[in-house]
Amino acid sequence: MEFRVEKTLANGLGRAGVIKTTHGEIKTPAFMAVGTRGFVRFIPADELHALGAQAMLSNGYHLRRQAAEIAMSGGLASWSPTDQPTEPWQGPTLTDSGGFQVMSLGSGLGKVVSMERERGVTNTAHTERLAKVTEEGVNFIDPFDHQPDFIGPEESMRIQCQIGADIHMAFDELTSLADTYEYNVEALQRTERWAERSLREHLKHRDDLGYRQNLYAVLQGGRWEDLRRQTARNLAAMRVDGAGFDGFGLGGAFLKEDLGEILRWCNEELPQEKPRHLLGLSHPDDILIGAEMGADTFDCVAPMREARHGKIYTLQGNYNLRKMTESGEPLAKDCDCATCQAGWTRGSLRALWRSGEVEKKQKYYNLASVHNLRFIVRLTEEVRAAIMGDYFTEYKGKFLAEYYGGQI
RNA sequence: GCUGGAAUAGUCUAGUGGCAAUGACAAGAGACUGUAAAUCUCUCGGCUUCGGCCUUCGUAGGUUCGAGUCCUACUUCCAGCA
Numbered sequence: 500m501e502f503r504v505e506k507t508l509a510n511g512l513g514r515a516g517v518i519k520t521t522h523g524e525i526k527t528p529a530f531m532a533v534g535t536r537g538f539v540r541f542i543p544a545d546e547l548h549a550l551g552a553q554a555m556l557s558n559g560y561h562l563r564r565q566a567a568e569i570a571m572s573g574g575l576a577s578w579s580p581t582d583q584p585t586e587p588w589q590g591p592t593l594t595d596s597g598g599f600q601v602m603s604l605g606s607g608l609g610k611v612v613s614m615e616r617e618r619g620v621t622n623t624a625h626t627e628r629l630a631k632v633t634e635e636g637v638n639f640i641d642p643f644d645h646q647p648d649f650i651g652p653e654e655s656m657r658i659q660c661q662i663g664a665d666i667h668m669a670f671d672e673l674t675s676l677a678d679t680y681e682y683n684v685e686a687l688q689r690t691e692r693w694a695e696r697s698l699r700e701h702l703k704h705r706d707d708l709g710y711r712q713n714l715y716a717v718l719q720g721g722r723w724e725d726l727r728r729q730t731a732r733n734l735a736a737m738r739v740d741g742a743g744f745d746g747f748g749l750g751g752a753f754l755k756e757d758l759g760e761i762l763r764w765c766n767e768e769l770p771q772e773k774p775r776h777l778l779g780l781s782h783p784d785d786i787l788i789g790a791e792m793g794a795d796t797f798d799c800v801a802p803m804r805e806a807r808h809g810k811i812y813t814l815q816g817n818y819n820l821r822k823m824t825e826s827g828e829p830l831a832k833d834c835d836c837a838t839c840q841a842g843w844t845r846g847s848l849r850a851l852w853r854s855g856e857v858e859k860k861q862k863y864y865n866l867a868s869v870h871n872l873r874f875i876v877r878l879t880e881e882v883r884a885a886i887m888g889d890y891f892t893e894y895k896g897k898f899l900a901e902y903y904g905g906q907i
Numbered sequence: 908g909c910u911g912g913a914a915u916a917g918u919c920u921a922g923u924g925g926c927a928a929u930g931a932c933a934a935g936a937g938a939c940u941g942u943a944a945a946u947c948u949c950u951c952g953g954c955u956u957c958g959g960c961c962u963u964c965g966u967a968g969g970u971u972c973g974a975g976u977c978c979u980a981c982u983u984c985c986a987g988c989a
Contacts, residue, residue: 864945
């Protein structure tokens, strides 16, 4: 993998660049579509390409039982599940380690991850969690079949090297907003030990499929500057047999107002010549702050999940499709997505969504997902153009003013 | 005409003495950020100072401390018999 920075913002952090992987280039900043189980729900690969998606993120945790099968077919770029009609996504890919599930099945079980929720968030009681963290790794109960299972750094690396995405994530522990400083110190030190074990195991298998796979370390440390800066330095300096990480994942549960600062702390310490992936965020303000503070790639389930739940993105803000019963308006003004170009209106889309017929609903999920995903992909394209063209600050201000209507 | 059965909120539906009344759908509001999420939460007779108050289960009476529920009559619908 090769990463080249083409232009840097005046703040010295934000930049535009190109990541070159075995399966293609990613022009950054870029948004990766989330295809947790190896495909993007309701959007076939050709439509993904058509809407400008440059890469897909899948999850080693969810694909752990198909990993050997994926390896047999040559890796994620030549595999798609037999029960899905889509062709494989042949472009660049990234897999997550399963670290997020440590939190979502553990301290965050049954809870909604939010960046704006009151600070009174609480952790799920230990006795109720489906995932338990030990030094070795994470013991968990599969929520679907209730079978006990275990993933540690070595397991995650072997799974990811069988899946064969271009970029892998080290196995990390994501803490929740409710965790204390003391717990974050403990979890962070463990995450760094896991990072080293991840790197060691990754190096053994990174060429197993006949092409070079790459590993990012993940920075945790919650909202504390000392933890963030120190872990950035530690992970940037980490070497196993002379080899370091190929890039860095920026992880954690944030409050919105803290995001920019946290990214600045991390990225001021990280080497500029390595790419950085901001894990799991995609609302426009998060992308704009992320890009400004030096994140190169993004991923998030929100555009498509919110589409499925009836929230439609527009430059003037979002709206809920529920209230658009009779509307003959387009989904969004001047939108270049395939759905809008095909002439779908708010009312006609709503009728599909609320039809109660499975096939129509699936059509709705496709059309709405394409629209929202294109919206976020277009945003990253425009951010890149703004960085390259030296007008990022004006672009950001104008976008936020129009999108949030002065509410931010 | 006779004999049974049935009428409950926008719709369908539960309820056989303590009920502003079950559930579903529809409708309305909110949430969702490295996917246990085609999901979840809330509202859904009126008013309210949020403690309640008022009006509601086809219509009109009655029994009862208390009736959607029991009784009588009537109206409409369904089924069977003529």
